[in-house]
Amino acid sequence: MYLLIPAFCLTFFFNSCTRENEEEIIANNQYQTVPYHIRVPSGWPEPSIPDFNQTTVEGVRLGRMLFYDPILSSNGLTCSSCHPQDRAFAVPFRINSRNEVVSIPPIMNLAFNPDWGWKGQDLVLDHLPLTDFSPEFFNTNMDTLVSRIKKHNLYPLYFREAFGIGDVANISHSELQHKISYALIQFVRTVISDNSKFDKVMRREAAFSPEELSGANIFFTEKGDCFHCHGTPLFTNNTFNNTGLDSILSGQNLGRYLFTGLNSDKGKFSSPSLRNIELTAPYMHDSRFNTLEEVVEFYNSGVRWNSPNIDPVMTKPFKEYGLNLTPSEKSDLISFLKTLTDTSFLTNPDYANPF
Amino acid sequence: MRLRLLFFLLLIAVINACKKDDEQSVAPGIVNTSLNIEISYEVDGQSLRFDTSGYTCDAGYNYSVSRLWYYLGNVCMIRQDSSLELLKNFHFADAADASTSQIAISNAKEESYIGLQFLIGLDSLHNQPGYLPATSQNLNMEWPVMMGGGYHFLKFEGHFSDSSGLHGFAMHLGTNNALGKCVIYHPILIQSGTNKLRLAMNLNEWFRNPFLYDFNIDGNYSMGNMAAMMKLSQNGNDVFIVK
Numbered sequence: 001m002y003l004l005i006p007a008f009c010l011t012f013f014f015n016s017c018t019r020e021n022e023e024e025i026i027a028n029n030q031y032q033t034v035p036y037h038i039r040v041p042s043g044w045p046e047p048s049i050p051d052f053n054q055t056t057v058e059g060v061r062l063g064r065m066l067f068y069d070p071i072l073s074s075n076g077l078t079c080s081s082c083h084p085q086d087r088a089f090a091v092p093f094r095i096n097s098r099n100e101v102v103s104i105p106p107i108m109n110l111a112f113n114p115d116w117g118w119k120g121q122d123l124v125l126d127h128l129p130l131t132d133f134s135p136e137f138f139n140t141n142m143d144t145l146v147s148r149i150k151k152h153n154l155y156p157l158y159f160r161e162a163f164g165i166g167d168v169a170n171i172s173h174s175e176l177q178h179k180i181s182y183a184l185i186q187f188v189r190t191v192i193s194d195n196s197k198f199d200k201v202m203r204r205e206a207a208f209s210p211e212e213l214s215g216a217n218i219f220f221t222e223k224g225d226c227f228h229c230h231g232t233p234l235f236t237n238n239t240f241n242n243t244g245l246d247s248i249l250s251g252q253n254l255g256r257y258l259f260t261g262l263n264s265d266k267g268k269f270s271s272p273s274l275r276n277i278e279l280t281a282p283y284m285h286d287s288r289f290n291t292l293e294e295v296v297e298f299y300n301s302g303v304r305w306n307s308p309n310i311d312p313v314m315t316k317p318f319k320e321y322g323l324n325l326t327p328s329e330k331s332d333l334i335s336f337l338k339t340l341t342d343t344s345f346l347t348n349p350d351y352a353n354p355f
Numbered sequence: 356m357r358l359r360l361l362f363f364l365l366l367i368a369v370i371n372a373c374k375k376d377d378e379q380s381v382a383p384g385i386v387n388t389s390l391n392i393e394i395s396y397e398v399d400g401q402s403l404r405f406d407t408s409g410y411t412c413d414a415g416y417n418y419s420v421s422r423l424w425y426y427l428g429n430v431c432m433i434r435q436d437s438s439l440e441l442l443k444n445f446h447f448a449d450a451a452d453a454s455t456s457q458i459a460i461s462n463a464k465e466e467s468y469i470g471l472q473f474l475i476g477l478d479s480l481h482n483q484p485g486y487l488p489a490t491s492q493n494l495n496m497e498w499p500v501m502m503g504g505g506y507h508f509l510k511f512e513g514h515f516s517d518s519s520g521l522h523g524f525a526m527h528l529g530t531n532n533a534l535g536k537c538v539i540y541h542p543i544l545i546q547s548g549t550n551k552l553r554l555a556m557n558l559n560e561w562f563r564n565p566f567l568y569d570f571n572i573d574g575n576y577s578m579g580n581m582a583a584m585m586k587l588s589q590n591g592n593d594v595f596i597v598k
């Protein structure tokens with residue numbers, strides 16, 4: 001009889017110890033994912049990935065398919081319509097609902113950036129694609145989307161393997177949108193551009209031409225002072241700055257102020273990465289400049305130094321009235337900027353249309 | 356009887372195995388001694404508020420502050436015999452980010468010190484291209500290789516006004532020659548448990564002593580201007596006080 005007590009205790013103990021494990025095993029039997037390790041180029045920061053959307057092989061595979069698939073839209077658009085790979089996943093511009101010209105920043109190296117968007121309004125990258133379901137973009141009919149996914153020969157399997165969703169009809173439209181958004185961003189985080197001529201020079205696999213070297217000297221010294229906002233290796237400092245585009249600010253030119261409401265943010269925009277800048281014309285948040293020559297000329301002679309909240313580094317002695325670069329120096333600076341073009345990135349099969 | 360004993364022993368063994376982790380986390384009789392250095396910012400007694408004009412430097416200009424990033428290097432306590440005890444090799448601080456305004460030192464030593472000292476910047480070992488971990492903060496402090504390499508020690512930026520209008524200023528420090536050192540003699544007793552030390556940076560001291568710094572004479576942009584950086588570096592030696 002006394003034997004029963006310890007035996008019961010032992011049984012109870014083992015049962016309580018293993019219950020959580022059993023639940024985990026049951027859950028994992030529904031979908032077991034393989035972690036996708038995002039490559040971190042030497043000297044780059046660690047990627048910033050939230051716990052709720054860890055990158056997996058299955059999620060990246062699903063996200064890449066969805067990125068190129070018009071299944072998400074009712075108008076034939078895909079993510080790649082505005083983010084084509086051969087343009088460094090950027091689109092020249094689009095007209096927004098307020099009839100303003102908006103430049104779409106490229107999709108690259110976003111795993112290493114804390115936020116996205118000209119105004120820094122997209123605090124959680126993983127939620128960014130949620131806006132794409134709106135009438136302004138995909139104009140998605142969610143019932144139609146569910147039906148299309150269910151009928152597809154691969155998506156039911158891919159949703160199950162990536163997120164454990166047995167039937168997309170059994171989850172809410174909101175949850176489905178979130179899962180699609182997460183998959184898209186898992187793919188986006190794998191998109192890395194780090195093989196430009198500049199990178200090869202840094203790895204001692206190539207050498208700058210005399211013009212490119214002269215341009216690098218302008219870029220990385222006080223002469224051009226580009227490096228403070230566009231430092232290596234990402235060629236952005238991920239901060240918000242007013243570079244003096246306008247003296248009087250209104251509409252979208254109010255910049256980050258439209259998001260934060262702070263007067264001190266008027267005229268400030270996120271410093272974009274200059275990687276692949278040769279491919280992403282026109283330039284600035286409102287696509288006002290068509291060529292790199294126009295951009296360089298703006299910094300050389302067009303900065304509105306009386307713009308509200310202009311960044312202090314734009315108002316250096318003797319530079320309040322421009323950089324005073326010679327035509328040859330301006331040309332050299334552009335030559336250097338073109339060394340940031342990564343042609344292998346534009347054709348990388350891992351990022352290409354899988355269909 | 357043997358079977359009963361076996362079960363009993365097994366039960367005890369299992370229970371002990373389950374408890375071990377918990378017991379290890381609470382080691383009896385040992386109390387950690389830690390030091391938390393808290394940094395605050397002020398301008399002659401006024402708390403620092405970013406992008407708010409109303410501060411006046413000794414040269415007479417009203418100014419506001421938009422950015423204050425810097426490193427403290429070789430943070431040391433000064434023992435009674437004047438020898439140094441290193442607490443931290445380097446610490447990055449962004450005055451706008453409260454999470455960087457604390458330097459947490461675990462396993463501090465219980466001792467009576469006569470003060471502390473630290474660099475404003477990085478020593479020559481750390482001030483080399485790519486030496487620090489590639490965090491966004493460190494990458495944003497890089498000093499271009501083409502200008503000598505290493506890191507900015509300080510980025511202190513804002514706007515000032517004079518009779519001709521509003522202008523920017525960017526007090527940037529870098530290069531080994533412009534490395535400043537703060538030595539603060541102040542009795543500090545570290546006792547068992549959690550200790551706090553409050554430091555305050557008075558921003559006006561950057562423009563005050565031993566050199567009056569005038570944006571319009573010395574320059575409103577210091578990077579690449581060694582004379583301006585040397586003045587700032589020496590002025591920086593007493594920007595901190597123990598509160």
